Amino acid sequence: MAHAHNHGHGHQHGAAAPMQYGRAFGWGIVLNLAFVAAEAAGGLWANSSALLSDAGHNLSDVLSLALAWGAMLLARRPSSARYTYGFKGITIQAALVNAALLYVALGIILWDTIDHLRHPAPVNGQLVMLLAGIGIAVNGFTAWLFSRGQHGDVNVRGAYLHMLTDALVSVGVVVGGALVYWTGWLWLDPAISFVILGIVAFGSWGLLRETMQLSLQAVPNNIDLEAVQRFLLAQTGVQQVHHLHVWPLSTQETALTVHLVRPGYPHDNTFLHQLQDDLQHQFHIGHATIQIEEASPAGCASDVCEVRPVSNTVSS
Numbered sequence: 001m002a003h004a005h006n007h008g009h010g011h012q013h014g015a016a017a018p019m020q021y022g023r024a025f026g027w028g029i030v031l032n033l034a035f036v037a038a039e040a041a042g043g044l045w046a047n048s049s050a051l052l053s054d055a056g057h058n059l060s061d062v063l064s065l066a067l068a069w070g071a072m073l074l075a076r077r078p079s080s081a082r083y084t085y086g087f088k089g090i091t092i093q094a095a096l097v098n099a100a101l102l103y104v105a106l107g108i109i110l111w112d113t114i115d116h117l118r119h120p121a122p123v124n125g126q127l128v129m130l131l132a133g134i135g136i137a138v139n140g141f142t143a144w145l146f147s148r149g150q151h152g153d154v155n156v157r158g159a160y161l162h163m164l165t166d167a168l169v170s171v172g173v174v175v176g177g178a179l180v181y182w183t184g185w186l187w188l189d190p191a192i193s194f195v196i197l198g199i200v201a202f203g204s205w206g207l208l209r210e211t212m213q214l215s216l217q218a219v220p221n222n223i224d225l226e227a228v229q230r231f232l233l234a235q236t237g238v239q240q241v242h243h244l245h246v247w248p249l250s251t252q253e254t255a256l257t258v259h260l261v262r263p264g265y266p267h268d269n270t271f272l273h274q275l276q277d278d279l280q281h282q283f284h285i286g287h288a289t290i291q292i293e294e295a296s297p298a299g300c301a302s303d304v305c306e307v308r309p310v311s312n313t314v315s316s
Contacts, residue, residue, distance in 0.1 A: 021156060024145035025069035028159065032062045035138045039131050046127040049116035053109040053193045054135065054166070054173055057200055060105040061162045064098040068155040071095075075250055088250035092214045095154050095251060099208035106197055113193040120186035128177030128189075135170035139163045154214065154251040158207050165203045169196045217247040220254055223283055231282065232258060235275060237265040240296050246285065255287035263294050 036058045043051030071094035079086040143163035146156050176192035179185070210221060219225050223246060232241045240261035249255050256279065265271070272290055279285040 021072070021146065022069070024142075025065055025159075027145060028065050028142040028163065029062055029069075031138050031142060032058055032065070035135060036062060039135065042127050042131045048128050048177075049113050049190045049193045051128055051131060051173065053113055053196055054132070054169060056105055056109045057102075057169075057196075058135070058139075058166060060102050061159075061166060063101065064162060065159055067094045067098055068159060072155060085249055088253060091153075091155055091251040092211065092248060095158060095207070096211040096215050098158060099204060099211050102204050103201070103208070106201055109193075110197055113190050113197065116193070117187065117190035120190065126177070126181060128180070129174050132170045132173035132177060135173070136167050139166035139170060143167055154207070154210060161203060161207065165200060169199060172196060172199075214248045214251065219246045220248050223254065223285070228256070228279075228283055228285075231278070232260060232275075235260070235262075236271075237262045239263065242297065243291075249287060253287065254283075254285045255289075256285045257289045257291075259291045259293055259297075261293050261296050267292050 036055050039051055039055035039058065042048075043055055068091075071091045074090050075086065075088045077087045140163075143160055143166075146160035146163065172192060172195060176188055180188050214220070225244075225246060228246065229241055229244060232238060232244070238260050242259050242261070244256070244258045246254060246256045272292075275290060276288045279288050
C-alpha cells in the first residue's frame with residue numbers, strides 16, 4: 001500500500017493580524033480605561049448602579065482587549081521542536097478565558113444591582129446621561145476600529161461585539177437617566193441595570209459557546225464538514241474518504257487530515273498541491289495533511305468511511 005503525505009503552506013498564517021489591529025487594540029484599551037475611571041467615579045458620585053454596572057462591564061472589556069491582543073502577539077512566535085504548531089492555540093484559550101471572565105463580572109454586578117434595587121437612593125440623572133453619552137462615543141469609535149476584521153477572527157469579532165454592545169447599552173443608560181431625571185422613579189435605575197446585564201449576557205452567549213467548541217477542537221462554525229466530504233469524494237479517482245478530521249489551530253487557522261482511497265492513479269504532488277489550494281480557497285483550510293491509499297483499510301466501518309458509488313468514479 002502506497003502512502004503520500006503532504007502539508008499545504010501556500011496560505012496566510014494571520015501573522016499580520018496583530019500588527020494590523022495593534023493600533024486598534026491600543027486605542028481601545030487607553031480610551032476604555034479612561035472612560036472606566038470616569039464612569040466609576042461618576043457612578044459613585046451619582047449613586048447610579050446602572051453607571052457602576054456599565055463601568056464594571058467596560059473594565060472587563062479592557063481586560064478582554066488586553067488578553068486578546070497579547071494572545072495574538074504571542075501567536076506570532078515561531079514553532080519549535082516542542083511546540084510544532086507554534087503558539088497559535090493561545091488565541092483560543094484567551095478567547096475562552098475572556099468569555100468566562102465576562103460572566104463572572106456579570107454575576108458580581110448583578111449582586112450589586114439587586115442591593116440597589118432593595119435600597120434605592122437618589123440618582124444624579126444629568127451626570128448619568130453625560131457619562132453614558134461619552135460612552136456612546138468611546139465604545140462606538142472602538143467598535144468601528146474592529147469592524148473590518150470581525151469576520152476573520154473570533155478575537156477581533158469578540159472585541160467588536162463587546163464594544164458595539166457597550167455603545168448600545170450606553171444609549172439605554174442615557175434613556176434611563178432621562179427617565180429618572182424627569183419622573184423621579186428611583187427604581188428605574190437598577191431596573192435598567194438588569195436590562196443591561198441581560199443584553200450583555202445574551203449577546204455574549206454565542207461567543208462563549210463558540211470558544212468552548214474551539215477549545216474542544218470542534219469543526220469551526222464556518223466550515224461545513226459534509227461539504228468538505230462531498231468535495232473530497234468528487235476528486236478524480238477518489239473512491240473512499242475516511243479518517244477525516246478538521247479542527248482549529250487558532251482563532252484564524254484550520255487544519256485537516258484525511259485518508260483518500262484512490263487506486264490506480266499515480267501518487268504525484270500535482271494532485272496533492274491542487275487539492276490543498278482548493279481546500280484553502282473554498283473552505284479556508286490552510287493546513288492539510290492528505291494520505292493516499294490504494295485500497296480500503298480492513299474493517300472500515302460506515303461511521304468512518306464515506307464511499308462514493310463505483311459508477312461515479314472517474315477513470316483514467
